[in-house]
Amino acid sequence: MRAAGLARMLAVLLVGAGLLLAGGCQPAVEEGTPDNPYRIVWYTIGTPQKDLKLVEARLNEYLREKIGAELDIRMIDWANYREKMNVVLISGENYDLCFTASWSNPYEQNAMRGAFYPLNDLLDRYGQGIKEALDPRFIEGAKINGQLYAIPANKEIGQQVVYRINYDLMTKLGFSLSDFRPLAGPDSLRSLAPYFQKIREQYPGYTPYAIFGNMNYLMGDMDFILANSGLPGAVRIEQGNYKVFNQYEDREFQEYFRLYREFYEKGYIAPDAAQIRDDQSIIVSGRWGADYAGYQPYADNIWSAAMNMKIVSFPEFRPIVTKNSVMGSMMAISINSRRPDIVMKFLNLLNTDPYVRNTIQYGIEGIHYQKIAANRIEFLPGHANYEMPGFSLGNLFITYLVPGDPDDKWERFREWNDSAVSSQILGFHFDHTPVTAELAAVTSVMNQYGPGLFTGQSDPGVALPKLNQELKKAGLDRLLAEQQRQLDEWVKNRRQ
Amino acid sequence: MSVRATGGWRLRKNTAFLLMVLPGFIWLVLLKYLPMGGIVLAFKNFHFARGGFWQSLWESSWCGLQNFEFLFASQNAWIITRNTILYNLVFIVTGTILALAIAVALSELLNRRLAKLYQTCLFFPYFLSWVVVGYLLLGFLSFDKGAVNGMLGQFGWQPVQWYDQPGVWPYILSFINLWKNAGYNAVIYLAAIMGIDRQYYEAAEIDGAGKWQQTIYVTLPHLYKLIIVMVLLAVGRIFSADFGLFYQVPLNSGALYPTTDVIDTYVFRSLMYTGDIGMTTAAGLYQSVVGFILIMLVNKVIKKYDRESAMF
Numbered sequence: 001m002r003a004a005g006l007a008r009m010l011a012v013l014l015v016g017a018g019l020l021l022a023g024g025c026q027p028a029v030e031e032g033t034p035d036n037p038y039r040i041v042w043y044t045i046g047t048p049q050k051d052l053k054l055v056e057a058r059l060n061e062y063l064r065e066k067i068g069a070e071l072d073i074r075m076i077d078w079a080n081y082r083e084k085m086n087v088v089l090i091s092g093e094n095y096d097l098c099f100t101a102s103w104s105n106p107y108e109q110n111a112m113r114g115a116f117y118p119l120n121d122l123l124d125r126y127g128q129g130i131k132e133a134l135d136p137r138f139i140e141g142a143k144i145n146g147q148l149y150a151i152p153a154n155k156e157i158g159q160q161v162v163y164r165i166n167y168d169l170m171t172k173l174g175f176s177l178s179d180f181r182p183l184a185g186p187d188s189l190r191s192l193a194p195y196f197q198k199i200r201e202q203y204p205g206y207t208p209y210a211i212f213g214n215m216n217y218l219m220g221d222m223d224f225i226l227a228n229s230g231l232p233g234a235v236r237i238e239q240g241n242y243k244v245f246n247q248y249e250d251r252e253f254q255e256y257f258r259l260y261r262e263f264y265e266k267g268y269i270a271p272d273a274a275q276i277r278d279d280q281s282i283i284v285s286g287r288w289g290a291d292y293a294g295y296q297p298y299a300d301n302i303w304s305a306a307m308n309m310k311i312v313s314f315p316e317f318r319p320i321v322t323k324n325s326v327m328g329s330m331m332a333i334s335i336n337s338r339r340p341d342i343v344m345k346f347l348n349l350l351n352t353d354p355y356v357r358n359t360i361q362y363g364i365e366g367i368h369y370q371k372i373a374a375n376r377i378e379f380l381p382g383h384a385n386y387e388m389p390g391f392s393l394g395n396l397f398i399t400y401l402v403p404g405d406p407d408d409k410w411e412r413f414r415e416w417n418d419s420a421v422s423s424q425i426l427g428f429h430f431d432h433t434p435v436t437a438e439l440a441a442v443t444s445v446m447n448q449y450g451p452g453l454f455t456g457q458s459d460p461g462v463a464l465p466k467l468n469q470e471l472k473k474a475g476l477d478r479l480l481a482e483q484q485r486q487l488d489e490w491v492k493n494r495r496q
Numbered sequence: 497m498s499v500r501a502t503g504g505w506r507l508r509k510n511t512a513f514l515l516m517v518l519p520g521f522i523w524l525v526l527l528k529y530l531p532m533g534g535i536v537l538a539f540k541n542f543h544f545a546r547g548g549f550w551q552s553l554w555e556s557s558w559c560g561l562q563n564f565e566f567l568f569a570s571q572n573a574w575i576i577t578r579n580t581i582l583y584n585l586v587f588i589v590t591g592t593i594l595a596l597a598i599a600v601a602l603s604e605l606l607n608r609r610l611a612k613l614y615q616t617c618l619f620f621p622y623f624l625s626w627v628v629v630g631y632l633l634l635g636f637l638s639f640d641k642g643a644v645n646g647m648l649g650q651f652g653w654q655p656v657q658w659y660d661q662p663g664v665w666p667y668i669l670s671f672i673n674l675w676k677n678a679g680y681n682a683v684i685y686l687a688a689i690m691g692i693d694r695q696y697y698e699a700a701e702i703d704g705a706g707k708w709q710q711t712i713y714v715t716l717p718h719l720y721k722l723i724i725v726m727v728l729l730a731v732g733r734i735f736s737a738d739f740g741l742f743y744q745v746p747l748n749s750g751a752l753y754p755t756t757d758v759i760d761t762y763v764f765r766s767l768m769y770t771g772d773i774g775m776t777t778a779a780g781l782y783q784s785v786v787g788f789i790l791i792m793l794v795n796k797v798i799k800k801y802d803r804e805s806a807m808f
Binding site: 089090091092093094106109114115226229271272275276335437438439440441443444448451452470475 | 550
């Protein structure tokens with residue numbers, strides 16, 4: 001008797017669990033009105049903020065009237081975002097909107113696997129404001145086979161590597177910015193050598209060139225097919241030459257590794273740099289000479305404020321619009337969203353309505369900030385409870401200026417964007433499914449040799465030939481051939 | 497009495513015990529058996545579809561063994577398999593011996609208070625996360641700031657870039673693994689030793705057996721079965737490696753891969769770009785199947801020599 005009861009209990013539990021896993025069904029009701037608003041579940045990146053619910057409630061009052069929607073914002077911290085979103089996507093959770101980029105919750109891979117809702121039609125119907133606000137290259141560059149799967153944030157469109165200099169140290173040692181060579185590729189880096197040498201002599205405890213084993217920044221005059229990964233497959237920026245090649249066999253690219261090695265042997269680079277992927281403590285301590293970073297107009301001001309020391313910079317290359325740079329920050333609608341139309345209406349507001357855009361970034365007027373001019377704010381003490389990463393929240397050009405921002409900030413952004421040259425393969429997205437095994441093996445080889453090369457810990461004379469040999473064994477030729485095949489097809493289709 | 501009645505009687509008699517097992521049983525079914533349905537993923541080219549996970553799984557196309565290819569396609573297949581198995585063999589042998597030694601030593605301590613203190617100290621590393629352990633080790637092995645190179649410098653020797661020396665890492669990793677896990681396993685053996693009837697030791701003492709002989713002839717024979725169970729469990733995992741130990745502790749240093757890359761770290765690293773769930777499932781399935789086969793084999797061997805001690 002009791003045994004039968006036990007069995008029944010178990011059965012109920014199992015069936016219940018099965019239903020839970022399968023995801024309960026919800027009855028269809030008319031949604032999207034001020035009385036019965038549609039709840040937009042929105043995953044976004046950044047440290048969760050104390051006052052998020054407060055700001056959300058304030059915004060919801062407005063959004064209910066305007067588009068019949070409410071927000072349910074869920075913030076996931078930087079380091080966990082990629083992994084948590086992977087679980088959200090695979091479990092098929094009914095969320096609506098998420099942050100995606102080339103570097104977290106990866107846009108290309110997820111869009112090609114069908115995780116995101118196709119947006120072309122929705123954009124035409126409900127997203128006219130977005131089309132007017134954004135540089136058209138953002139949308140063209142993000143399209144995969146002609147279909148858009150996420151709305152890029154309107155911000156700096158190009159990518160430009162600059163060398164950042166610790167200003168006080170530079171002047172103390174008798175150097176000025178004019179001593180370095182801008183826009184000269186590897187020669188720009190080489191021009192820093194005398195400065196590094198002086199640091200080594202006079203400040204032995206300092207790290208002259210503070211870089212770590214990341215493989216994705218260094219650029220050269222080329223664009224990479226597997227964005228933001230350091231994996232082989234590159235095309236020249238110059239027009240008309242669509243030959244895909246392995247950048248690790250490229251002479252100019254190799255020049256950087258020789259320089260890194262020279263710097264490493266002279267003690268300009270930290271000996272553990274290849275193992276320590278990211279060490280902010282060196283940067284914060286101020287005991288460093290230079291490093292590199294991606295530029296945007298007035299970036300020196302932002303860096304100086306963030307590091308609490310004066311930073312100046314000079315560029316290595318002209319700004320280039322690559323698919324990597326247009327995929328820096330985007331927002332995608334889930335394939336499982338029940339009302340993608342309402343979500344697109346919200347995205348349109350986020351990119352065009354200054355009230356929505358600024359509330360989500362700066363919080364509530366009188367609590368988190370106060371206005372001191374039509375387009376300029378000052379932070380109140382409440383700001384500490386609501387500090388959002390602005391770049392991940394849509395159109396930056398309609399956000400208020402904060403203390404330290406020059407009046408012409410957004411004009412300068414527009415000018416800089418206009419000056420940026422487009423990569424000729426902007427808009428080409430590689431589908432890796434035909435070569436997954438090769439790609440996996442190549443990724444593993446790159447992880448083995450990359451960090452050592454990119455920090456000078458390995459001698460490029462030995463490591464580069466070894467790397468290229470191992471890449472070949474891992475199936476590099478098939479990978480490059482597939483990249484070339486897809487690129488040729490894309491070029492052919494685009495001409496038509 | 498029919499067989500059925502006997503079964504019912506047994507159930508009734510053991511209800512209390514069965515209820516104790518129930519939570520574990522439910523956990524096992526929910527988290528270990530139900531997800532096995534996901535094994536299908538290993539043979540599918542996973543594609544998201546509207547309607548959730550099961551819909552996506554249903555609509556994804558079959559792809560045969562394509563997801564397994566990356567495990568064997570590369571020239572690393574041999575290295576990672578060899579590393580995984582050799583490390584695990586070393587860990588099983590050294591780990592068991594050290595844990596037994598600690599357990600015996602602790603059980604012989606007359607001062608119980610001190611014994612508890614030692615036990616806690618030995619147990620403590622088990623609770624540290626691998627990330628912390630990795631950076632603790634960096635404190636010793638860092639090229640310019642590490643304690644080891646500092647000591648070498650005092651003797652006038654050249655500093656060594658430890659994260660560039662694959663040869664020494666099998667020893668370092670084995671040592672770290674022992675340091676972290678031996679205390680935990682020792683507690684299990686210690687509990688078993690505490691359960692041995694003291695009369696055996698008294699009898700042995702009267703017969704003139706010293707401490708060493710008591711250990712060999714009384715303690716170990718009592719622990720024999722437990723040791724076999726523990727070893728069998730470890731053998732089942734011989735194809736899986738402790739990810740944190742092999743990824744965080746060597747700081748994912750590329751130069752060390754020849755001696756630190758194991759199946760789990762290889763899978764993680766090589767799928768970093770594609771993030772393909774079908775391929776990760778394939779790798780997990782491969783490890784489990786080989787582990788299962790090994791458990792059956794070892795159990796069979798034990799059965800052949802000592803029927804009583806085999807697990808099933």
